[in-house]
Amino acid sequence: MSKTQVSKFDELTYPAPRGTVLLLSCMDPRLLDDTVSFMNHDNLQNRYDHVILAGAALGALGGGSKKYKHWKKVFFDHLAAACNLHKIEDVYILEHRHCGAYHKVFNVAPELGDTEEEMEQEAALHRKYARLLEGEIADWAEEQKVNLRVTSFLMGMRGEVSLL
Numbered sequence: 157m158s159k160t161q162v163s164k165f166d167e168l169t170y171p172a173p174r175g176t177v178l179l180l181s182c183m184d185p186r187l188l189d190d191t192v193s194f195m196n197h198d199n200l201q202n203r204y205d206h207v208i209l210a211g212a213a214l215g216a217l218g219g220g221s222k223k224y225k226h227w228k229k230v231f232f233d234h235l236a237a238a239c240n241l242h243k244i245e246d247v248y249i250l251e252h253r254h255c256g257a258y259h260k261v262f263n264v265a266p267e268l269g270d271t272e273e274e275m276e277q278e279a280a281l282h283r284k285y286a287r288l289l290e291g292e293i294a295d296w297a298e299e300q301k302v303n304l305r306v307t308s309f310l311m312g313m314r315g316e317v318s319l320l
């Protein structure tokens with residue numbers, strides 16, 4: 157287990173959220189209960205707006221394709237609504253392993269297996285898109301004059317969560 161692991165059994169290793177959070181996650185049905193468990197573990201029960209887009213960060217970036225470009229507007233419109241309605245100060249980007257959207261919808265990478273090397277490649281891929289979205293959210297927040305902190309996570313298929 158890596159030092160950055162923050163499963164429900166571990167201590168938090170990132171700043172605690174300050175109020176209501178906007179959670180961006182993928183639509184994968186296998187992780188719905190784990191996602192709720194993770195948010196409850198973070199003392200966020202009924203304290204988050206939930207935006208679900210296939211591929212999470214990659215989806216919110218428009219999947220790098222013309223076909224899904226409008227998803228970026230959908231995400232940022234929801235972020236604006238969350239800021240207006242609930243004065244959110246934190247955004248969580250929750251990526252997950254074995255995300256079909258990455259290789260079946262947006263085709264940015266082949267399906268990766270469970271060797272150590274493939275898992276590292278997979279984490280790097282999710283980190284890449286999470287960092288890109290973090291940057292776009294920071295630019296947006298500056299423009300809108302709102303104070304947002306973004307934290308990105310990677311969930312495994314058993315619901316274990318690491319910081320990205």
Ligand SMILES: [Zn+2]
Pocket residue numbers: 182183184210211212252254255256257258
């Ligand atoms: Zn997915």
